[in-house]
Structure formats: structure tokens, C-alpha cells
Amino acid sequence: MNIEETFIKDLVVLTPDFFEDSRGYFFEGYNKNKLSTLGISVDFVQDNQSFSKKDTIRGLHYQNPPYAQTKLVRVLQGEIMDVVVDLRKASPTYGQHFGICLTADNKKQLLVPQGFAHGFSVLSETAVVLYKxxxxxxxxxEGGICFDDVALNIDWGMDLKVAIVSEKDLVLPDFQNCNSKF
Structure with a gap:
């Protein structure tokens, strides 16, 4: 497993070693021992999976302490622009965001620590996303931030005029007015 640090402390991209031959491919999507050797010790307790259509935006969501969540996000089918916003007030990157294209083909995973808002947009016709x-x-x-916050200026990799967004996400506050407790 390869680990790639981002410009935001504790936010990392993981790429598993995978093996391909005439039958297809194999890889370990999660191995607690291997992550531990990389300095990542997280006790995952729940898996979530979503199916979404092209131009869907889900997020930006978070849970406040003491129920804050670390997430390990990967794509099983399709392609997404995965985005996080640093909500940790003591962080030098507070209020900054990071985006990465996660696909079933590149097999990259984003490890999102507690203290971040998370969301994604669907770039392919459909996408299946799994996160621990x-x-x-x-x-x-639970809390959230509106996906189109002008101050954050997030590039979702798509035209926001055609975005498919839930009613719940359409009424989320902007970053400045969110109820983050980090």
C-alpha cells in the first residue's frame, strides 16, 4: 500500500498494491495491519455505500464531537470528485479544501480524519461509493456546509447549474455560519 500526504495535515491518499492478470485483478481494499505499519490506527465500525447518478453532489457533511467520524472513501464503480474542508479551528489549513478524483480504475482511497466536512460529485454516468x-x-x-459556498470556491469538476442536490443539502449554511464544534 502506498501512502501520499496532502498539503493538509493528517489527510492522506492511499493506493493499494493490486495484482492484474488475464482473469482480472485482486487487491486488499483494507488491511488494518498494513495501515498500522504506515502509522494509521483507526478502528472502523460502519461501512456506508451509495449509488448516485451523473451530476449528483452529496455533501458537504460532517458529525460534531463526540460522534465525529474518520472516513476511508473509495469508489467501487465510476468516477467522483471527492472534496473535504478542514473544520479544525486550530489547524493552519482551517477553511481550506482538498479535492481528488477517485475512480474504480485508479483504486485510490482518501483517508478523511475527524474534523473535516466531506462531499463528492459524480463525474461518470453513475458511481458507487463505499466509505468506512x-x-x-x-x-x-450532524452538520453541513453548502456545496456552492462562494468563499470556499470549490471546483466540483462539473457545471453547478445542472447539479442534482438533495433538498436537505440545498439549505445547508455557508462555511462561516456552519455549526462546527472542531
Whole structure:
């Protein structure tokens, strides 16, 4: 497994070693021992999977402490622009965002620590996204930021005029007014 650090502390991209032959391919999408040797010790307790159509934007979502979640995000089918925003007030990158194209073909995974808002846009016709979480979902602690916050100026890799967004996500506050407790 290869680990690639980003400009945001603790936010890393993981690329598994994969083996391909005439039958197809094989790789370990998650191996607790291998991650531990890379200095990543997370006890995942829940897997979430979503299916979305082209031009869908999901997010930006987070859970406040004590139910904050670390997520390990990967794409099983299709292509997404995965985006996170640093909500940690003591962080030198507070308020900055990072985006990466995750695809079924590149097999890259994004390890999103607690203290980040997370979302993605679907760039392919459809996408299936799987992410592991180290905390169970808690409705009372959920929060979010509007995907089109002018101050964040996130490039979702698509025309926002055609974005398919849930009613819940359409009424999220901007970054400055979110209820983050980090």
C-alpha cells in the first residue's frame, strides 16, 4: 500500500498494491495491519455505500464531537470528485479544501480524519461509493456546509447549474455560519 500526504495535515491518499492478470485483478481494499505499519490506527465500525447518478453532489457533511467520524472513501464503480474542508479551528489549513478524483480504475482511497466536512460529485454516468467510518451515525450531531459556498470556491469538476442536490443539502449554511464544534 502506498501512502501520499496532502498539503493538509493528517489527510492522506492511499493506493493499494493490486495484482492484474488475464482473469482480472485482486487487491486488499483494507488491511488494518498494513495501515498500522504506515502509522494509521483507526478502528472502523460502519461501512456506508451509495449509488448516485451523473451530476449528483452529496455533501458537504460532517458529525460534531463526540460522534465525529474518520472516513476511508473509495469508489467501487465510476468516477467522483471527492472534496473535504478542514473544520479544525486550530489547524493552519482551517477553511481550506482538498479535492481528488477517485475512480474504480485508479483504486485510490482518501483517508478523511475527524474534523473535516466531506462531499463528492459524480463525474461518470453513475458511481458507487463505499466509505468506512470509525463512529456510528448520530443524527443529533450532524452538520453541513453548502456545496456552492462562494468563499470556499470549490471546483466540483462539473457545471453547478445542472447539479442534482438533495433538498436537505440545498439549505445547508455557508462555511462561516456552519455549526462546527472542531
Amino acid at each position: 467510518c470509525d463512529q456510528f451515525y448520530n443524527k443529533a450531531s
